[in-house]
Amino acid sequence: MIIQIKKQEFDYLDDEALLNACFKPLILEYKKRMAKQPENSSISKELFYKELTTGQKALFVFHVYYDHAIESKCEFYWWSAYFMAQPKIWSAIKTGLQYFREEPMYLLLEETELVLKKYNCPNTLEKFAVTREDLDSTGELSESINPLHIKFNETAHLTIKRISDFIRYNHENFLKIED
Known part of the structure; x- marks a missing residue:
């Protein structure tokens, strides 16, 4: 599923x-x-994923x-909890960051995981009852998520830069450049 792109582009x-x-x-x-x-x-998700480099x-x-x-503090909280409740996906996100040698974002996800575990976020979707409103109703949770969200926003721009640089120097794993 390698994407083709013109060299000039x-x-x-x-x-x-x-x-x-x-x-x-x-x-x-x-x-x-x-x-x-x-x-x-x-099954379709797994088959699709297996086809990727x-x-x-x-x-x-x-x-x-x-x-x-990236949308908001609530979205950062909810999506982190949602993916953490799917251990294969959460692990894949962290493994992907390691692949890109993106330690700052990886460490931020580790920190986020610790906070979410502290507040008993479920580790399966069966028990998943996390809502975006949890941050409004639990001040301590909101105070714990706030610095992580700020750090995520600060780190994300550099993460994108470093992943982009990685792609530029390893483009054959992502796209085929045509003259």
């Missing part, structure tokens, strides 16, 4: 545009497949998480 993409150029075709294909097989979505897997899981978590 590749050379002029800024960091976020490069990530999106690598991610957008993947997410569109993912959504298309999920729409075709809603009853077997977990290691780099594409790392980018895909991080980008999905990032796109949701």
